Amino acid sequence: MRRLLIPFTALALLLSACQSDVVVNTPTTPPSEGFVSEPDTPAPTSTNTTDPVAARDMRLDSTARPLWLRQRIQSILATRKRNPIIRITRYEYEGQTVYYESAPCCDQYSTVYDVKGQILCHPEGGITGKGDGKCANFDKRKANEQLVWQDPR
Known part of the structure; x- marks a missing residue:
């Protein structure tokens, strides 16, 4: 076992420092002049580097909503409002009219229905974000995008 030899004067200094009452105070008021540490970061002088995308001007088309779609809308309204809000959009896809229902959130599936209300596929969502693969x-x-309905709440 090695012994650590500390000179007496160093030991006395160390002991006196440990025994003295050291109080650390955090200032609660700013100094009257100068800075506490560094000056604040100035506001950026450059303009935004992203180009804003114009919002699509989609008129709400409420004509000829099939019964199943009206019932689907009522079932959505019977639940709590989602963020992002649910939208139903009509498209032409693979030679037929389809209805696309956006996903209510995160990893949940979006859904594409045929005109009879049968689910054709889930183009987005799920763990991979790529849907069920049936309509990749x-x-x-x-x-021919046409907004049919969006949650008004």
Whole structure:
């Protein structure tokens, strides 16, 4: 076992420092002049670097909503408001009219219905974000977008 030899004067200094009452105070008022540490960061002088995308001007089309769709809307309204809000949009896809219901949140599936209300596929959502794979080309092949309904709450 090695012994640590500390000179007496160093030991006395160390003991006196430990025995003295050291009080640390945090100032609660700013100094009358100067800065406490560094000056505040100035506001940015450059303009925004992202180009804003114009919002799509989609008129709400409430004509000829099939019964199943009206019932689906009522079932959505019977639940709490979602963020982002649910929207139902009509498209032409693979030669037929379809209805796309946006996902209420996160990893949940969006849904594409045929005109009879049968689920065709889930183009987005799930753990991978790529849906169920049954209509992987939906975003590329959908056409004639028409907003049918969005949650008004």
